[in-house]
Amino acid sequence: MPGAEMWNNPLYNSLVNNSRDLLCRMTLIWHAVFFVTLACCVSVVLFLESDSVWAQKIAAFAFAAAFALWHYFLNLRIQSPRSHPFLMLLYVTGATFFTVLLINLYPIFWLMVFLLYAHTFIVLTARWAIAASVFISLILTWEMFLAREFTAENLFAALALGVASVGFAALLGWFIDKITDESDARKKLIVELNATRAELAQREREAGVQQERQRLAREIHDTLAQGFTSIVMQLEAAEQALPNDAAAAQKFLDSARQTARHNLEEARRVVADLRPELLERESLPNALQRATERWTQAHRIAVHTNISGAPSALAPELEITLLRTAQEALNNIAKHARASAVELSLAYLGDVVTLDIQDNGVGMAANGNGAPASSGFGLIAMRERVAQLGGQVTVESAPGEGTTVAVELPIRRQASNGTLDAGASNNGTDSTRTG
16 A cells, blocks of 8 residues: 555654653663662661661661562552552552651661652652652651751751752652653654554555446446447347348347357456456457457448557556557447448557547537537546556547547556566546547
């Protein structure tokens, strides 16, 4: 699909991967810092605190281990923690309890306060995180105040610590929220891109289905419908010849039988999506010659075929389009023109190939716009076929002066290695002029 290249480009994949990993990487870093800092504090307590008793050290180790497990099960293992606000409030409450408990044992655990604030803003939305940070700051301020002698200096120090803690928490929270908001914005963009991608894919599928329907409609019209029309005309001619001219009637019946068999072959090929039977065995000029011979035999109208330029193998869709266009034009002549002679010309002109079908029939009257009134499905299908290949169809006609259908297509040759050598490729157009 055309849209598939757009969605598989490196820029889109980079945006998707970065947006998914940004917050995840940041959160994992904070988890790692938490466990490393906690382990360092415990190591300092166990190996560098020589003045404390082992019972206090073991208590600190036990509380630190419980804190680590609390963090692991109620934070690290929770997917999308902000979608579980009450569970995260429980986590923050427990984390605050463990932090205060460890600070009471050893002041080194004040280092965990920094991480307590950080994880509060990671797991809670901004409103809840600010409220929790104020709560944590009040508890820590009160804890610091109780740990010292009641003096004005200590009270001022405790209050200053509380204000600084709240300010630090707000600054840290703003930083984390900015990163989180950026990640959320990218996730929203990804959702929109995926929705657009799905919509584009659906439209491409619908366009493909519609294009295939139109192709089948053209194939059926250019093969089965034309054949059935020819059979009906031959049977009507046979009916008119009976009973006076049995020999002529038999010729019409034989021709109808031959056309029916040919129609059956074409029907099988349409189903199998193969090239027309004529083009499977012969070049385009020979296929056109064979097609005109069959048409002449069926309708008793002389066709003069003229090939000019240097014939070469064209892309299959070009040859099919030219053959089907010639067959459709001949079919229209048989049904409407009342012509006695037809001139078919195929010309290879450098970067373009042209096909002209001219009859000496009754022609067509102009409609209100000054163009010939020639808007059957056959002409529409003809123009659609040619326009899809960047060509144009011109119809020239006037009452009593016959009709000329002219097709011009940019050449795309079939190379020896099976690839296509593209010539000029203008946008497909069609025009209609009166004589």
